[in-house]
Amino acid sequence: MRHRSVTYSPESTFHALADPTRRAVLDLLRQGSQPAGQLARAFPISRPAISKHLRLLRRAHLVQEHRQGRHRLYQLNPAPLRAVDSWLEQYRVFWQTSLTNLKAFVESEYAKETSVAVSKKKRGEN
Amino acid sequence: MRHRSVTYSPESTFHALADPTRRAVLDLLRQGSQPAGQLARAFPISRPAISKHLRLLRRAHLVQEHRQGRHRLYQLNPAPLRAVDSWLEQYRVFWQTSLTNLKAFVESEYAKETSVAVSKKKRGEN
DNA sequence: CTTTTATGTAACCGTATAGTTACGTATTAT
DNA sequence: ATAATACGTAACTATACGGTTACATAAAAG
Incomplete structure:
Protein backbone atom coordinates (compact mmCIF):
# COMPACT_ATOMS: atom_id res chain seq x y z
CA MET A 1 0.00 0.00 0.00
CA ARG A 2 1.55 3.29 -1.12
CA HIS A 3 1.24 6.41 1.01
CA ARG A 4 0.45 9.56 -0.89
CA SER A 5 0.78 12.84 0.96
CA VAL A 6 -2.48 14.54 0.11
CA THR A 7 -3.37 18.02 1.29
CA TYR A 8 -7.00 18.40 2.29
CA SER A 9 -8.51 21.82 1.79
CA PRO A 10 -10.00 23.03 5.06
CA GLU A 11 -12.58 24.56 2.79
CA SER A 12 -14.25 21.34 1.69
CA THR A 13 -13.76 19.71 5.08
CA PHE A 14 -15.37 22.46 7.14
CA HIS A 15 -18.14 22.73 4.62
CA ALA A 16 -18.80 19.00 4.82
CA LEU A 17 -18.82 19.11 8.61
CA ALA A 18 -21.23 22.04 8.68
CA ASP A 19 -24.22 19.79 8.08
CA PRO A 20 -25.61 17.80 11.04
CA THR A 21 -26.67 14.87 8.87
CA ARG A 22 -23.20 14.51 7.44
CA ARG A 23 -21.63 14.65 10.90
CA ALA A 24 -24.10 11.95 11.98
CA VAL A 25 -23.06 9.82 9.02
CA LEU A 26 -19.44 10.12 10.11
CA ASP A 27 -20.46 9.22 13.64
CA LEU A 28 -22.15 6.08 12.33
CA LEU A 29 -19.10 5.16 10.32
CA ARG A 30 -16.97 5.32 13.44
CA GLN A 31 -18.68 2.07 14.42
CA GLY A 32 -17.64 0.51 11.15
CA SER A 33 -18.06 0.73 7.41
CA GLN A 34 -21.60 0.40 6.16
CA PRO A 35 -23.32 0.18 2.79
CA ALA A 36 -25.12 3.30 1.62
CA GLY A 37 -28.59 1.87 2.03
CA GLN A 38 -28.00 0.88 5.61
CA LEU A 39 -26.79 4.40 6.36
CA ALA A 40 -29.86 5.84 4.68
CA ARG A 41 -32.17 3.72 6.81
CA ALA A 42 -30.71 5.36 9.91
CA PHE A 43 -32.15 8.72 8.88
CA PRO A 44 -35.67 10.05 8.44
CA ILE A 45 -34.84 11.60 5.07
CA SER A 46 -34.91 9.97 1.66
CA ARG A 47 -32.19 7.70 0.33
CA PRO A 48 -31.22 10.05 -2.52
CA ALA A 49 -30.70 12.79 0.05
CA ILE A 50 -28.21 10.57 1.86
CA SER A 51 -26.66 9.69 -1.48
CA LYS A 52 -25.98 13.36 -2.07
CA HIS A 53 -24.49 13.79 1.37
CA LEU A 54 -22.25 10.82 0.69
CA ARG A 55 -21.09 12.36 -2.57
CA LEU A 56 -20.13 15.52 -0.72
CA LEU A 57 -18.34 13.52 1.97
CA ARG A 58 -16.53 11.61 -0.78
CA ARG A 59 -15.38 14.82 -2.44
CA ALA A 60 -14.14 16.06 0.91
CA HIS A 61 -12.27 12.73 1.24
CA LEU A 62 -13.94 12.14 4.59
CA VAL A 63 -15.24 8.79 3.38
CA GLN A 64 -14.07 6.24 0.88
CA GLU A 65 -16.31 4.13 -1.27
CA HIS A 66 -15.60 0.45 -1.79
CA ARG A 67 -17.80 -1.32 -4.32
CA GLN A 68 -18.71 -4.81 -3.29
CA GLY A 69 -21.10 -6.46 -5.65
CA ARG A 70 -24.15 -4.29 -5.76
CA HIS A 71 -23.32 -2.77 -2.40
CA ARG A 72 -21.15 0.26 -1.85
CA LEU A 73 -19.40 0.15 1.45
CA TYR A 74 -18.57 3.49 2.94
CA GLN A 75 -15.55 3.76 5.12
CA LEU A 76 -14.47 6.63 7.33
CA ASN A 77 -11.29 8.43 6.32
CA PRO A 78 -10.06 10.46 9.26
CA ALA A 79 -7.22 12.21 7.38
CA PRO A 80 -9.06 15.47 6.65
CA MET B 1 -15.27 37.90 36.81
CA ARG B 2 -17.81 35.09 37.04
CA HIS B 3 -17.43 31.94 35.01
CA ARG B 4 -20.57 30.70 33.38
CA SER B 5 -20.47 27.20 31.96
CA VAL B 6 -21.93 27.69 28.51
CA THR B 7 -22.43 24.85 26.07
CA TYR B 8 -21.70 25.75 22.48
CA SER B 9 -23.66 23.92 19.83
CA PRO B 10 -21.27 22.34 17.36
CA GLU B 11 -24.00 23.21 14.90
CA SER B 12 -23.49 26.97 14.92
CA THR B 13 -19.75 26.64 15.35
CA PHE B 14 -19.18 24.36 12.37
CA HIS B 15 -21.51 26.45 10.32
CA ALA B 16 -19.62 29.61 11.21
CA LEU B 17 -16.31 27.96 10.36
CA ALA B 18 -17.58 26.73 7.01
CA ASP B 19 -17.03 30.11 5.40
CA PRO B 20 -13.46 31.04 4.40
CA THR B 21 -13.99 34.74 5.07
CA ARG B 22 -15.12 34.04 8.60
CA ARG B 23 -12.16 31.78 9.25
CA ALA B 24 -9.92 34.56 7.92
CA VAL B 25 -11.56 37.02 10.32
CA LEU B 26 -10.79 34.69 13.20
CA ASP B 27 -7.22 34.36 11.96
CA LEU B 28 -6.90 38.14 11.98
CA LEU B 29 -8.29 38.34 15.49
CA ARG B 30 -5.63 35.93 16.69
CA GLN B 31 -3.22 38.84 16.30
CA GLY B 32 -5.41 40.98 18.50
CA SER B 33 -8.81 42.58 18.79
CA GLN B 34 -9.71 44.95 16.00
CA PRO B 35 -12.56 47.34 15.22
CA ALA B 36 -15.04 46.19 12.59
CA GLY B 37 -13.96 48.72 9.99
CA GLN B 38 -10.32 47.71 10.20
CA LEU B 39 -11.33 44.08 9.71
CA ALA B 40 -13.44 45.05 6.71
CA ARG B 41 -10.53 46.87 5.09
CA ALA B 42 -8.58 43.61 5.13
CA PHE B 43 -11.02 42.05 2.66
CA PRO B 44 -11.98 42.79 -0.92
CA ILE B 45 -15.69 42.62 -0.11
CA SER B 46 -17.94 45.38 1.17
CA ARG B 47 -18.11 46.51 4.80
CA PRO B 48 -21.74 45.41 5.26
CA ALA B 49 -20.75 41.94 4.08
CA ILE B 50 -18.15 41.76 6.84
CA SER B 51 -20.70 43.17 9.25
CA LYS B 52 -22.97 40.23 8.49
CA HIS B 53 -20.16 37.77 8.93
CA LEU B 54 -19.39 39.36 12.29
CA ARG B 55 -23.01 39.00 13.34
CA LEU B 56 -22.87 35.30 12.56
CA LEU B 57 -19.59 34.93 14.42
CA ARG B 58 -21.15 36.76 17.35
CA ARG B 59 -24.14 34.43 17.39
CA ALA B 60 -21.76 31.47 17.34
CA HIS B 61 -19.96 33.10 20.29
CA LEU B 62 -16.71 32.92 18.37
CA VAL B 63 -16.19 36.65 18.83
CA GLN B 64 -17.22 39.18 21.41
CA GLU B 65 -18.09 42.77 20.68
CA HIS B 66 -16.84 45.57 22.91
CA ARG B 67 -18.24 49.01 22.15
CA GLN B 68 -15.69 51.74 22.56
CA GLY B 69 -16.98 55.10 21.56
CA ARG B 70 -18.03 54.83 17.97
CA HIS B 71 -15.77 51.84 17.47
CA ARG B 72 -16.74 48.25 18.05
CA LEU B 73 -13.79 46.15 19.00
CA TYR B 74 -14.05 42.52 18.09
CA GLN B 75 -12.29 40.02 20.26
CA LEU B 76 -11.68 36.35 19.61
CA ASN B 77 -13.50 33.91 21.90
CA PRO B 78 -11.87 30.50 21.57
CA ALA B 79 -14.37 28.65 23.77
CA PRO B 80 -16.53 27.22 20.96
C1' DC C 1 -34.21 -13.56 -19.74
C1' DT C 2 -36.86 -11.16 -16.32
C1' DT C 3 -37.30 -9.38 -11.80
C1' DT C 4 -35.57 -7.56 -7.65
C1' DT C 5 -32.22 -5.07 -5.06
C1' DA C 6 -28.78 -1.43 -4.20
C1' DT C 7 -27.43 2.63 -5.47
C1' DG C 8 -26.40 6.95 -8.07
C1' DT C 9 -28.15 10.93 -10.90
C1' DA C 10 -31.44 14.37 -12.96
C1' DA C 11 -34.80 17.66 -12.54
C1' DC C 12 -37.20 20.43 -9.72
C1' DC C 13 -38.46 23.37 -5.48
C1' DG C 14 -38.22 26.27 -1.38
C1' DT C 15 -35.13 28.40 1.59
C1' DA C 16 -30.65 30.01 3.17
C1' DT C 17 -26.48 32.45 2.07
C1' DA C 18 -23.19 35.79 0.57
C1' DG C 19 -22.88 39.54 -1.81
C1' DT C 20 -24.53 44.31 -3.24
C1' DT C 21 -26.39 49.40 -2.53
C1' DA C 22 -29.11 52.51 0.24
C1' DC C 23 -30.28 54.08 4.64
C1' DG C 24 -30.44 54.71 9.88
C1' DT C 25 -28.04 55.80 14.19
C1' DA C 26 -24.76 56.99 17.53
C1' DT C 27 -20.44 59.18 18.60
C1' DT C 28 -16.68 62.39 17.73
C1' DA C 29 -14.92 66.55 15.41
C1' DT C 30 -15.54 71.38 13.88
C1' DA D 1 -25.80 72.88 15.51
C1' DT D 2 -23.61 70.55 11.64
C1' DA D 3 -20.55 67.49 9.47
C1' DA D 4 -17.93 63.41 9.42
C1' DT D 5 -17.00 58.82 11.04
C1' DA D 6 -17.95 54.03 12.32
C1' DC D 7 -20.69 51.14 12.39
C1' DG D 8 -25.32 48.05 11.92
C1' DT D 9 -29.60 46.90 9.26
C1' DA D 10 -32.99 46.63 5.32
C1' DA D 11 -34.05 45.37 0.90
C1' DC D 12 -32.75 43.13 -2.99
C1' DT D 13 -30.37 39.52 -6.08
C1' DA D 14 -28.00 35.46 -7.66
C1' DT D 15 -26.48 31.23 -6.38
C1' DA D 16 -25.92 27.20 -3.36
C1' DC D 17 -28.11 23.73 -0.56
C1' DG D 18 -30.99 20.18 1.27
C1' DG D 19 -34.87 18.00 0.36
C1' DT D 20 -38.21 15.53 -2.83
C1' DT D 21 -39.86 12.24 -6.80
C1' DA D 22 -38.75 9.98 -11.07
C1' DC D 23 -35.47 7.61 -13.73
C1' DA D 24 -30.96 4.98 -14.96
C1' DT D 25 -27.71 1.32 -14.18
C1' DA D 26 -25.58 -2.67 -12.54
C1' DA D 27 -25.45 -6.85 -9.89
C1' DA D 28 -27.86 -10.81 -7.87
C1' DA D 29 -31.86 -13.86 -7.70
C1' DG D 30 -35.37 -16.60 -9.81
Whole structure:
Protein backbone atom coordinates (compact mmCIF):
# COMPACT_ATOMS: atom_id res chain seq x y z
CA MET A 1 0.00 0.00 0.00
CA ARG A 2 1.55 3.29 -1.12
CA HIS A 3 1.24 6.41 1.01
CA ARG A 4 0.45 9.56 -0.89
CA SER A 5 0.78 12.84 0.96
CA VAL A 6 -2.48 14.54 0.11
CA THR A 7 -3.37 18.02 1.29
CA TYR A 8 -7.00 18.40 2.29
CA SER A 9 -8.51 21.82 1.79
CA PRO A 10 -10.00 23.03 5.06
CA GLU A 11 -12.58 24.56 2.79
CA SER A 12 -14.25 21.34 1.69
CA THR A 13 -13.76 19.71 5.08
CA PHE A 14 -15.37 22.46 7.14
CA HIS A 15 -18.14 22.73 4.62
CA ALA A 16 -18.80 19.00 4.82
CA LEU A 17 -18.82 19.11 8.61
CA ALA A 18 -21.23 22.04 8.68
CA ASP A 19 -24.22 19.79 8.08
CA PRO A 20 -25.61 17.80 11.04
CA THR A 21 -26.67 14.87 8.87
CA ARG A 22 -23.20 14.51 7.44
CA ARG A 23 -21.63 14.65 10.90
CA ALA A 24 -24.10 11.95 11.98
CA VAL A 25 -23.06 9.82 9.02
CA LEU A 26 -19.44 10.12 10.11
CA ASP A 27 -20.46 9.22 13.64
CA LEU A 28 -22.15 6.08 12.33
CA LEU A 29 -19.10 5.16 10.32
CA ARG A 30 -16.97 5.32 13.44
CA GLN A 31 -18.68 2.07 14.42
CA GLY A 32 -17.64 0.51 11.15
CA SER A 33 -18.06 0.73 7.41
CA GLN A 34 -21.60 0.40 6.16
CA PRO A 35 -23.32 0.18 2.79
CA ALA A 36 -25.12 3.30 1.62
CA GLY A 37 -28.59 1.87 2.03
CA GLN A 38 -28.00 0.88 5.61
CA LEU A 39 -26.79 4.40 6.36
CA ALA A 40 -29.86 5.84 4.68
CA ARG A 41 -32.17 3.72 6.81
CA ALA A 42 -30.71 5.36 9.91
CA PHE A 43 -32.15 8.72 8.88
CA PRO A 44 -35.67 10.05 8.44
CA ILE A 45 -34.84 11.60 5.07
CA SER A 46 -34.91 9.97 1.66
CA ARG A 47 -32.19 7.70 0.33
CA PRO A 48 -31.22 10.05 -2.52
CA ALA A 49 -30.70 12.79 0.05
CA ILE A 50 -28.21 10.57 1.86
CA SER A 51 -26.66 9.69 -1.48
CA LYS A 52 -25.98 13.36 -2.07
CA HIS A 53 -24.49 13.79 1.37
CA LEU A 54 -22.25 10.82 0.69
CA ARG A 55 -21.09 12.36 -2.57
CA LEU A 56 -20.13 15.52 -0.72
CA LEU A 57 -18.34 13.52 1.97
CA ARG A 58 -16.53 11.61 -0.78
CA ARG A 59 -15.38 14.82 -2.44
CA ALA A 60 -14.14 16.06 0.91
CA HIS A 61 -12.27 12.73 1.24
CA LEU A 62 -13.94 12.14 4.59
CA VAL A 63 -15.24 8.79 3.38
CA GLN A 64 -14.07 6.24 0.88
CA GLU A 65 -16.31 4.13 -1.27
CA HIS A 66 -15.60 0.45 -1.79
CA ARG A 67 -17.80 -1.32 -4.32
CA GLN A 68 -18.71 -4.81 -3.29
CA GLY A 69 -21.10 -6.46 -5.65
CA ARG A 70 -24.15 -4.29 -5.76
CA HIS A 71 -23.32 -2.77 -2.40
CA ARG A 72 -21.15 0.26 -1.85
CA LEU A 73 -19.40 0.15 1.45
CA TYR A 74 -18.57 3.49 2.94
CA GLN A 75 -15.55 3.76 5.12
CA LEU A 76 -14.47 6.63 7.33
CA ASN A 77 -11.29 8.43 6.32
CA PRO A 78 -10.06 10.46 9.26
CA ALA A 79 -7.22 12.21 7.38
CA PRO A 80 -9.06 15.47 6.65
CA LEU A 81 -10.04 15.67 10.30
CA ARG A 82 -6.37 15.70 11.13
CA ALA A 83 -6.16 18.84 9.00
CA VAL A 84 -8.93 20.37 11.10
CA ASP A 85 -6.96 19.42 14.16
CA SER A 86 -3.93 21.24 12.72
CA TRP A 87 -6.03 24.30 12.02
CA LEU A 88 -7.24 24.25 15.61
CA GLU A 89 -3.65 24.08 16.79
CA GLN A 90 -3.18 27.81 16.19
CA TYR A 91 -6.02 28.49 18.59
CA ARG A 92 -5.10 26.15 21.39
CA VAL A 93 -2.80 28.72 22.94
CA PHE A 94 -5.85 30.93 23.52
CA TRP A 95 -7.48 28.29 25.70
CA GLN A 96 -4.72 28.61 28.22
CA THR A 97 -4.08 32.34 27.99
CA SER A 98 -6.22 34.33 30.36
CA LEU A 99 -8.63 36.32 28.28
CA THR A 100 -8.04 39.33 30.48
CA ASN A 101 -4.33 39.31 29.71
CA LEU A 102 -5.04 38.81 26.07
CA LYS A 103 -7.44 41.71 26.02
CA ALA A 104 -4.93 44.02 27.66
CA PHE A 105 -2.21 43.07 25.21
CA VAL A 106 -4.50 43.43 22.28
CA GLU A 107 -5.80 46.82 23.25
CA SER A 108 -2.32 48.18 23.72
CA GLU A 109 -1.59 46.97 20.18
CA TYR A 110 -4.64 48.75 18.91
CA ALA A 111 -3.73 51.91 20.78
CA LYS A 112 -0.29 51.84 19.16
CA GLU A 113 -1.78 51.51 15.71
CA THR A 114 -4.24 54.37 16.08
CA SER A 115 -1.90 56.62 18.05
CA VAL A 116 -1.14 58.74 14.98
CA ALA A 117 -4.74 59.70 14.37
CA VAL A 118 -5.35 60.27 18.06
CA SER A 119 -2.12 62.06 18.93
CA LYS A 120 -3.45 65.60 18.79
CA LYS A 121 -6.66 64.84 20.76
CA LYS A 122 -7.03 64.47 24.49
CA ARG A 123 -4.64 61.72 25.44
CA GLY A 124 -6.13 60.63 28.77
CA GLU A 125 -9.40 59.29 27.36
CA ASN A 126 -8.57 55.73 28.38
CA MET B 1 -15.27 37.90 36.81
CA ARG B 2 -17.81 35.09 37.04
CA HIS B 3 -17.43 31.94 35.01
CA ARG B 4 -20.57 30.70 33.38
CA SER B 5 -20.47 27.20 31.96
CA VAL B 6 -21.93 27.69 28.51
CA THR B 7 -22.43 24.85 26.07
CA TYR B 8 -21.70 25.75 22.48
CA SER B 9 -23.66 23.92 19.83
CA PRO B 10 -21.27 22.34 17.36
CA GLU B 11 -24.00 23.21 14.90
CA SER B 12 -23.49 26.97 14.92
CA THR B 13 -19.75 26.64 15.35
CA PHE B 14 -19.18 24.36 12.37
CA HIS B 15 -21.51 26.45 10.32
CA ALA B 16 -19.62 29.61 11.21
CA LEU B 17 -16.31 27.96 10.36
CA ALA B 18 -17.58 26.73 7.01
CA ASP B 19 -17.03 30.11 5.40
CA PRO B 20 -13.46 31.04 4.40
CA THR B 21 -13.99 34.74 5.07
CA ARG B 22 -15.12 34.04 8.60
CA ARG B 23 -12.16 31.78 9.25
CA ALA B 24 -9.92 34.56 7.92
CA VAL B 25 -11.56 37.02 10.32
CA LEU B 26 -10.79 34.69 13.20
CA ASP B 27 -7.22 34.36 11.96
CA LEU B 28 -6.90 38.14 11.98
CA LEU B 29 -8.29 38.34 15.49
CA ARG B 30 -5.63 35.93 16.69
CA GLN B 31 -3.22 38.84 16.30
CA GLY B 32 -5.41 40.98 18.50
CA SER B 33 -8.81 42.58 18.79
CA GLN B 34 -9.71 44.95 16.00
CA PRO B 35 -12.56 47.34 15.22
CA ALA B 36 -15.04 46.19 12.59
CA GLY B 37 -13.96 48.72 9.99
CA GLN B 38 -10.32 47.71 10.20
CA LEU B 39 -11.33 44.08 9.71
CA ALA B 40 -13.44 45.05 6.71
CA ARG B 41 -10.53 46.87 5.09
CA ALA B 42 -8.58 43.61 5.13
CA PHE B 43 -11.02 42.05 2.66
CA PRO B 44 -11.98 42.79 -0.92
CA ILE B 45 -15.69 42.62 -0.11
CA SER B 46 -17.94 45.38 1.17
CA ARG B 47 -18.11 46.51 4.80
CA PRO B 48 -21.74 45.41 5.26
CA ALA B 49 -20.75 41.94 4.08
CA ILE B 50 -18.15 41.76 6.84
CA SER B 51 -20.70 43.17 9.25
CA LYS B 52 -22.97 40.23 8.49
CA HIS B 53 -20.16 37.77 8.93
CA LEU B 54 -19.39 39.36 12.29
CA ARG B 55 -23.01 39.00 13.34
CA LEU B 56 -22.87 35.30 12.56
CA LEU B 57 -19.59 34.93 14.42
CA ARG B 58 -21.15 36.76 17.35
CA ARG B 59 -24.14 34.43 17.39
CA ALA B 60 -21.76 31.47 17.34
CA HIS B 61 -19.96 33.10 20.29
CA LEU B 62 -16.71 32.92 18.37
CA VAL B 63 -16.19 36.65 18.83
CA GLN B 64 -17.22 39.18 21.41
CA GLU B 65 -18.09 42.77 20.68
CA HIS B 66 -16.84 45.57 22.91
CA ARG B 67 -18.24 49.01 22.15
CA GLN B 68 -15.69 51.74 22.56
CA GLY B 69 -16.98 55.10 21.56
CA ARG B 70 -18.03 54.83 17.97
CA HIS B 71 -15.77 51.84 17.47
CA ARG B 72 -16.74 48.25 18.05
CA LEU B 73 -13.79 46.15 19.00
CA TYR B 74 -14.05 42.52 18.09
CA GLN B 75 -12.29 40.02 20.26
CA LEU B 76 -11.68 36.35 19.61
CA ASN B 77 -13.50 33.91 21.90
CA PRO B 78 -11.87 30.50 21.57
CA ALA B 79 -14.37 28.65 23.77
CA PRO B 80 -16.53 27.22 20.96
CA LEU B 81 -13.37 25.97 19.27
CA ARG B 82 -12.72 23.91 22.33
CA ALA B 83 -16.05 22.22 21.65
CA VAL B 84 -14.85 21.42 18.15
CA ASP B 85 -11.73 19.98 19.71
CA SER B 86 -13.91 17.78 21.90
CA TRP B 87 -15.88 16.61 18.91
CA LEU B 88 -12.64 15.72 17.16
CA GLU B 89 -11.58 13.72 20.18
CA GLN B 90 -13.81 10.80 19.15
CA TYR B 91 -11.93 10.58 15.88
CA ARG B 92 -8.37 10.86 17.15
CA VAL B 93 -8.20 7.14 17.79
CA PHE B 94 -8.62 6.57 14.05
CA TRP B 95 -5.46 8.51 13.30
CA GLN B 96 -3.40 5.94 15.11
CA THR B 97 -5.27 2.79 14.12
CA SER B 98 -4.02 1.28 10.92
CA LEU B 99 -6.74 1.69 8.37
CA THR B 100 -6.11 -1.83 7.15
CA ASN B 101 -6.84 -3.27 10.57
CA LEU B 102 -9.88 -1.08 10.89
CA LYS B 103 -11.18 -2.22 7.55
CA ALA B 104 -10.78 -5.87 8.46
CA PHE B 105 -12.55 -5.41 11.77
CA VAL B 106 -15.32 -3.45 10.22
CA GLU B 107 -15.99 -5.86 7.42
CA SER B 108 -16.22 -8.77 9.78
CA GLU B 109 -18.82 -6.78 11.70
CA TYR B 110 -20.77 -6.19 8.53
CA ALA B 111 -20.55 -9.86 7.59
CA LYS B 112 -21.93 -10.77 10.99
CA GLU B 113 -24.85 -8.39 10.60
CA THR B 114 -25.88 -9.63 7.15
CA SER B 115 -25.25 -13.29 7.88
CA VAL B 116 -28.93 -13.95 8.52
CA ALA B 117 -30.10 -12.74 5.15
CA VAL B 118 -27.25 -14.52 3.41
CA SER B 119 -27.42 -17.79 5.33
CA LYS B 120 -29.35 -19.76 2.74
CA LYS B 121 -27.27 -18.49 -0.22
CA LYS B 122 -23.81 -19.66 -1.15
CA ARG B 123 -21.76 -19.12 1.98
CA GLY B 124 -18.26 -19.04 0.49
CA GLU B 125 -18.72 -15.79 -1.47
CA ASN B 126 -16.15 -13.91 0.60
C1' DC C 1 -34.21 -13.56 -19.74
C1' DT C 2 -36.86 -11.16 -16.32
C1' DT C 3 -37.30 -9.38 -11.80
C1' DT C 4 -35.57 -7.56 -7.65
C1' DT C 5 -32.22 -5.07 -5.06
C1' DA C 6 -28.78 -1.43 -4.20
C1' DT C 7 -27.43 2.63 -5.47
C1' DG C 8 -26.40 6.95 -8.07
C1' DT C 9 -28.15 10.93 -10.90
C1' DA C 10 -31.44 14.37 -12.96
C1' DA C 11 -34.80 17.66 -12.54
C1' DC C 12 -37.20 20.43 -9.72
C1' DC C 13 -38.46 23.37 -5.48
C1' DG C 14 -38.22 26.27 -1.38
C1' DT C 15 -35.13 28.40 1.59
C1' DA C 16 -30.65 30.01 3.17
C1' DT C 17 -26.48 32.45 2.07
C1' DA C 18 -23.19 35.79 0.57
C1' DG C 19 -22.88 39.54 -1.81
C1' DT C 20 -24.53 44.31 -3.24
C1' DT C 21 -26.39 49.40 -2.53
C1' DA C 22 -29.11 52.51 0.24
C1' DC C 23 -30.28 54.08 4.64
C1' DG C 24 -30.44 54.71 9.88
C1' DT C 25 -28.04 55.80 14.19
C1' DA C 26 -24.76 56.99 17.53
C1' DT C 27 -20.44 59.18 18.60
C1' DT C 28 -16.68 62.39 17.73
C1' DA C 29 -14.92 66.55 15.41
C1' DT C 30 -15.54 71.38 13.88
C1' DA D 1 -25.80 72.88 15.51
C1' DT D 2 -23.61 70.55 11.64
C1' DA D 3 -20.55 67.49 9.47
C1' DA D 4 -17.93 63.41 9.42
C1' DT D 5 -17.00 58.82 11.04
C1' DA D 6 -17.95 54.03 12.32
C1' DC D 7 -20.69 51.14 12.39
C1' DG D 8 -25.32 48.05 11.92
C1' DT D 9 -29.60 46.90 9.26
C1' DA D 10 -32.99 46.63 5.32
C1' DA D 11 -34.05 45.37 0.90
C1' DC D 12 -32.75 43.13 -2.99
C1' DT D 13 -30.37 39.52 -6.08
C1' DA D 14 -28.00 35.46 -7.66
C1' DT D 15 -26.48 31.23 -6.38
C1' DA D 16 -25.92 27.20 -3.36
C1' DC D 17 -28.11 23.73 -0.56
C1' DG D 18 -30.99 20.18 1.27
C1' DG D 19 -34.87 18.00 0.36
C1' DT D 20 -38.21 15.53 -2.83
C1' DT D 21 -39.86 12.24 -6.80
C1' DA D 22 -38.75 9.98 -11.07
C1' DC D 23 -35.47 7.61 -13.73
C1' DA D 24 -30.96 4.98 -14.96
C1' DT D 25 -27.71 1.32 -14.18
C1' DA D 26 -25.58 -2.67 -12.54
C1' DA D 27 -25.45 -6.85 -9.89
C1' DA D 28 -27.86 -10.81 -7.87
C1' DA D 29 -31.86 -13.86 -7.70
C1' DG D 30 -35.37 -16.60 -9.81
